[in-house]
Amino acid sequence: MEGLLQTALAASWPVKHYLMDSGPHDHVPLLSAEDFDGVLVQLTLRSLLSMVAENGDGDLFHLRADVDWSDLRERAGQQLQNQVQRILAALPDGLPVFFLGFLEPMPRINGLLGRNRQNSLYALIRHLNDALEEALAVQHRAFYLELNDLRLHYGDSTAYDGYVTHFTHGGMRSSRQGDLIHLGILEKVQAALQILRGDQQVKLIITDLDNTLWKGVLAELDEIIPLEVTEGWPLGYAEALLACKARGILLAICSKNEDISTRENFAKVWGSRLRLEDFCAVHISWQPKSQAIAQILAETNLLPEYVLFIDDNPLEIAEVSHAYPQMRTLSGDPEQWRHLLLYAVETQVAHVSAESARRTELVQAKKQRDAAAENMDRAAWLESLQLTLQVETVTDGRHPRYARALELLNKTNQFNTTGRRWSDAELQNWLAAGGVLLAVSTQDRFAPHGLIALALLQSNAIMQMVLSCRVFGLGIETALLAEAVRQIQAGGHDEFLGHFSATGRNDACRDFWPEQGLVWDAEQSLWRGSVAPEWPTWIRP
Structure with missing residues (x-):
């Protein structure tokens, strides 16, 4: 030493x-x-x-x-x-x-x-x-x-x-x-x-196929020999992608090719070693890649700055970068990709929670949910989800949900009422000083979603609320607010307060407080309310 x-x-x-x-x-x-x-x-x-x-x-x-x-x-x-x-x-x-x-x-x-x-x-x-x-x-x-x-x-x-x-x-x-x-x-x-x-963590890796996930352009080969097109750097790259998936990073495919034949070739080349099911989204078409990536972002509900796009073609990199200047890209020597994916700070996590390990499955469940919504009216769709919700109260770092709560608090951007990031020490000190953290877990007929929402309570103030982008539009934030207000009122307070700070990335919750009936107090720069919202009828506590 x-x-x-x-x-x-x-x-x-x-x-x-x-x-x-x-x-x-x-x-x-x-x-x-x-x-x-x-x-x-x-x-x-x-x-x-x-x-x-x-x-x-x-x-x-x-x-x-x-x-x-x-x-x-x-x-x-x-x-x-x-x-x-x-x-x-x-x-x-x-x-x-x-x-x-x-x-x-x-x-x-x-x-x-x-x-x-x-x-x-x-x-x-x-x-x-x-x-x-x-x-x-x-x-x-x-x-x-x-x-x-x-x-x-x-x-x-x-x-x-x-x-x-x-x-x-x-x-x-x-x-x-x-x-x-x-x-x-x-x-x-x-x-x-x-x-x-969690500095600039990558949450989604979008990869090309030809000369990226295998050697050459398969559609131009007279005979596809799996060993010849995957041995060497492609196999190492695939291994690194799966390592990232195991850490909770989503994988997606964006390729300019014929859809059906490319899917068949993928199965022929990779067999059971790498499967299309390992990817939360697969877009194979002749449309511009920026358009395909727009669809992937919509399906995953992620912001472009949390995405890494990998393609061997610098022209494709340029086209996507023009559409999404915040998105990170990787091209050049494919033998270098593996090392970056395995060891870059941006692709690593401290803990892999149960929710993180199942992230691909949860995004696929969201796609099933969204598909079901297309065939019925909203009220019937929400009722059909059979959505259940559990609220746990976390008061110190020994709670089994604490680690996941800290992870969600620091990873959530779009529905995050203040955008504040917490260190472990800061959050534990806040809890020790009397703060209370409400942690919400949900499940529907498609999948258990785990811990997906938080409310931080201090006396009669809701200091911060966050909600995972995977469960937007289900009314979970309203149910969480109803429970938070119930606990505040049980503590002897008639009024409750809500905080909001614009971050440039949290427009999804900009109107949350007024939509829930709170009134803006310009002098104190916070929202005030006295009536709890009604619990959504389609959510079973």
Whole structure:
């Protein structure tokens, strides 16, 4: 950690360093969440092992013939978990905490022909890294940061001190490689903080097909051999697309081709590896791509600035960019696309909620809902949805819906009455000061939609309301307001207040308060109301 500190100071990073041992009674520094963006923790491997190894030997125990590796793994994992819990309990809620993984020794500790992957120090430390990641996975504010991938990237022959001293020291030497690894750690922390803030996150990737998702133009081939057109960078690109989908990013296709034959060729080329069902929208036609993308945006209810369009043809990129200058695009060398999709800050998330994991399914359910609306009047359509709604009250960060609520609060743009973004620390402090968060989950006959709306209450004020764009037009915002007013009135208030701030992207809720009967107070710059709206008859509580 000393070398990391020196690298940070040399690069003018605003850091403060606290040296502590990893023992069960060592003091954890008292910090204020307002003073820091995050905390980086590097546990001392040697200290941890000395607490579980025979006779307190945390250095050379692994070379003894009588080591009970199974028992050692279990006790070391439990001790590690205890240390993590102790450190997190001492740090303020809402402050992101990043734990660095342990440096893993070279796999050949037991010699070229020895058993290195089982019952060895190498295997034990790999297990501890797995245990550390697992322990942190259930914490919404703590995260595991991999260190060993940086060693692979930069090399460690002059950096890892296990080449010259005992393995359990697990440190880095001062060297060019060491400096690069330390800088890589700092860049990871910076990227992680950006991910937590949700800076310019990509919510939808629209991809071309020919020379993009496969090599060549399939319609011009006499014979399509799947291996020839997908092996290499196309398969890597497809893998990256599916990785993004697993993170909750929507995928769509926009291609200039004959629709039916292209769909048949897609199935022939990709088989079960990649399916059209993996895409929330598929537009294959000869219309200008900007027009097809307009339809995709309407189907997904997304703003263009949250979309990434990928096409090998610079003319198509130019045409779409002219229509949507806010939209991000990617072209050029296709071998570079995979890396950007996998590792760019804009395509990563801190947590994958149940709602995020099912986002493609939920958009497809919205399309089914919209299609059903075309064949009946609005009242009959709403009644046919069999819409149910559940309201949960969140008062602290331990609530199981808190993480998803924070995600929705910071990702919602169109129906967001103030547009405010909250850090974990800010929201937890607000709740601790008496704020209440109402979280709404819904389900209709097409799909369960999960948590899709929020209201933030403070005394008699509705500080902020947000609603997912997937459920616009169903009256859910009215039901949420009715419940919010009920709770405000139950607290002894006759009047309730609503806040609105124009962001340039939240026109969808600009007229929400007056439509619900509230009156503008110009002096206080807020909306006032005293009568709760009627609960929508088609929504079952």
